[in-house]
Amino acid sequence: MKVIPKETNDDIKRINQIYKVLKKNDFGYLIEENTFFKKFPFLRNRKKSDDDKLPDETIPIRIRKVCEDLGPAYIKLGQMLSTRPDLVGVEISEELQKLRDDTPAMDFDEMKKVIESELGSPIDEIYDSFNEMPIGSASIAQVYTAKLKENGKEVAIKVQKPNIEEIIKSDLKLMKFLAVRIDKYLYKTKIYNLPSIVDEFERSILKEINFEEEVRNMEVMAKNFEDVSYIHIPIPYNDYSTKKVITMELIDGIELTRVIKSNCEKYDKKLIAQRGMDSYFKQVMIDGFFHADPHPGNIMVYDDNTICYIDVGMVGILTDDVRGNLAELILLLYNGNTDNIINQLIYMDIISPTQNTPELKADINDLMKKYYGAKLKNANGSIEDLVKAMINNDIVLPREFVMLGRGLTLIEESGRKLNPDFDTGDELKKVAQKLLIYQASPKRAFNVTSNFLLEMGHLAKNLPNTMNSTISKLDDGQLTLNLKLEWLMEVAKQITIAIIIAAVIVGSSIAIFADRGPKLFDISIIGLIGFVFSAALGIYLVIQYLMMEMD
Structure with a gap:
C-alpha cells in the first residue's frame, strides 16, 4: 500500500478548506471550472446553482471575506493588494483596506515559550517585570510591555506567534500552486496575473515575518532623522531581539x-x-x-x-x-x-x-x-x-x-x-x-564620479580573470567569434580619427573665439588651420567608410 506523506495530506486538506471558503463566497467556480482540479476526488459531483451567484458589484466584498476566513497569510495578502490598485482595480483595493489584522490573543504560556526559546533565558532573568496581557494582537504577532532587568527601561516586546512562519510558508506554497493552475486554465483571471501577485506577496511577507528586517529598518530610519529633533524612531535593543522577537523602547x-x-x-x-x-x-x-x-x-x-x-x-x-x-x-x-x-x-x-x-x-x-x-x-x-x-x-x-x-x-x-x-x-x-x-551640486558630481571610478577599478581588477576565462573557452572550443579582426581594427581606427576630429574642432573654436594670435581676414590662423585639418580628416573618414561598405 502506498503511503501518502503527511505534508501532502495536509496540503489536500488545506485545498479543501480553501475550496469551501471560495464556494461559500461564490468563488467556487475558480476551482470547479479549472480542468486541472476536476481530477480531485473531493471536488467531484459538486454542483453550483446560478441562482446562488451574487451580483458582480459584490465581488470586492466577497474577496475581503475570503481573506478574513482563510487566516493570517491571506489577510496579509489582502492588505498588500489594498496598496496595489493597479493590479486588482480601485474598487477591490479600497474594500481590502477595510481588512483588520486584529485577532484574538493567544495564551501567554504559548507566547512565553517563543520568547524564552528565542532569547535563550527564562523571562524573569531578562525582565524585572512582564505584563502578561498583550497591548496588541495581530495575525502574526502580539505586543507586550515589560521592564528590562539590565537598565530598568520600560520596553515593548513584539513576539511572533508560534508556528506562524511554517503556516505562512505552507500557504505560500499552495498560493503559488493555485495561482499557476488557475491562471493557466481559467482565461478570465489572466488579467490579474495571479502568479506575479503571489511572487510579490511572497517577497513582502517573508521580509515582514523576519523581525531582524524591521530592526534594521528602525536603525536606518533613526540614522536618517538623527538631526531632526521633532521626529523619533523607537530604539531597538539588539541583545534582546531575534528573528521572532523584538525588544524595543516603549x-x-x-x-x-x-x-x-x-x-x-x-x-x-x-x-x-x-x-x-x-x-x-x-x-x-x-x-x-x-x-x-x-x-x-x-x-x-x-x-x-x-x-x-x-x-x-x-x-x-x-x-x-x-x-x-x-x-x-x-x-x-x-x-x-x-x-x-x-x-x-x-x-x-x-x-x-x-x-x-x-x-x-x-x-x-x-x-x-x-x-x-x-x-x-x-x-x-x-x-x-x-x-x-x-x-x-x-x-x-x-x-x-x-x-x-x-x-x-x-x-x-x-x-x-x-x-x-x-x-x-x-x-x-x-x-x-x-x-x-x-x-x-558639486557634492553629488563628486559622488557620481567616485562611484564611476570605483566601478572602473572593479572592472580593471576583474579583467584578467575575465580574459583568462574567455581564452580558456576559446581553447576548449566553447566560444565562437564570428567577427573579422581586420574590420574591427578599421572601426577602431575610424573611431580614433573621429575623436581627433572632434578635439581639433573644439580647439579651433576656442582659438577663434579667444580673438588672439596672428589672423587672416580677421580670423585666427591657428583656428583656420584646425578647421581645414578637420575637414580633410572628415573627408578621409567618409571615403574609408564608403570603401568598407563596398567590401
Whole structure:
C-alpha cells in the first residue's frame, strides 16, 4: 500500500478548506471550472446553482471575506493588494483596506515559550517585570510591555506567534500552486496575473515575518532623522531581539488617530500636520527610504508634538536616480504640461511608448484641469488620481511608485483631518526643487564620479580573470567569434580619427573665439588651420567608410 506523506495530506486538506471558503463566497467556480482540479476526488459531483451567484458589484466584498476566513497569510495578502490598485482595480483595493489584522490573543504560556526559546533565558532573568496581557494582537504577532532587568527601561516586546512562519510558508506554497493552475486554465483571471501577485506577496511577507528586517529598518530610519529633533524612531535593543522577537523602547505617546479626534489644547494639530508632511517628504525625496504604511495608527505623538513612526516592517526604497526623476515629474505636474508629463513617465519606464494613447493623454489632461490650473492648490488626492489614471489605461505600475502614492495619500488625509487648510502642493514643489539643485551640486558630481571610478577599478581588477576565462573557452572550443579582426581594427581606427576630429574642432573654436594670435581676414590662423585639418580628416573618414561598405 502506498503511503501518502503527511505534508501532502495536509496540503489536500488545506485545498479543501480553501475550496469551501471560495464556494461559500461564490468563488467556487475558480476551482470547479479549472480542468486541472476536476481530477480531485473531493471536488467531484459538486454542483453550483446560478441562482446562488451574487451580483458582480459584490465581488470586492466577497474577496475581503475570503481573506478574513482563510487566516493570517491571506489577510496579509489582502492588505498588500489594498496598496496595489493597479493590479486588482480601485474598487477591490479600497474594500481590502477595510481588512483588520486584529485577532484574538493567544495564551501567554504559548507566547512565553517563543520568547524564552528565542532569547535563550527564562523571562524573569531578562525582565524585572512582564505584563502578561498583550497591548496588541495581530495575525502574526502580539505586543507586550515589560521592564528590562539590565537598565530598568520600560520596553515593548513584539513576539511572533508560534508556528506562524511554517503556516505562512505552507500557504505560500499552495498560493503559488493555485495561482499557476488557475491562471493557466481559467482565461478570465489572466488579467490579474495571479502568479506575479503571489511572487510579490511572497517577497513582502517573508521580509515582514523576519523581525531582524524591521530592526534594521528602525536603525536606518533613526540614522536618517538623527538631526531632526521633532521626529523619533523607537530604539531597538539588539541583545534582546531575534528573528521572532523584538525588544524595543516603549513609546510614551498616543496614536495620531486619537490626536485627530482629540480637542486637547496641548496638541498643536497644525504643527503636527506640518511636521508629518515635512518628515515624509524627507523620507521620500531626500533619504529614499520611506515608511510604506504611514496610516494614523502607525504614527505616535508625544505631549510636546514630537512625532514617532512605529511598525516599520514594510518600507520603500528609491535610488538616487529615481528620486531625481520623481522630482522632475513633480515639477512637471506643477507646471501642468501633459505632453511633458507623459514623456517623463516614458523616461522613467513607468509607461512604454505604445501606452502613450489618446485616452491616457485625455485622462491626464482632465487631471491637470482638476488640480493644476494656474498653480498647485488643494492637491489632496492628486497622487491617488494620477495612479487611477494609469490604472484606467491598463498600466501596471512599479511597486515602489504605488507604495509612494499610497503613502503620500495617507499623509495628505491625516494632514487634512488635523488642519482643514493643509496644503501639500507648494511644500512638495519646494522639496523637489531642492532635490534637483542637489542633483546638480558639486557634492553629488563628486559622488557620481567616485562611484564611476570605483566601478572602473572593479572592472580593471576583474579583467584578467575575465580574459583568462574567455581564452580558456576559446581553447576548449566553447566560444565562437564570428567577427573579422581586420574590420574591427578599421572601426577602431575610424573611431580614433573621429575623436581627433572632434578635439581639433573644439580647439579651433576656442582659438577663434579667444580673438588672439596672428589672423587672416580677421580670423585666427591657428583656428583656420584646425578647421581645414578637420575637414580633410572628415573627408578621409567618409571615403574609408564608403570603401568598407563596398567590401
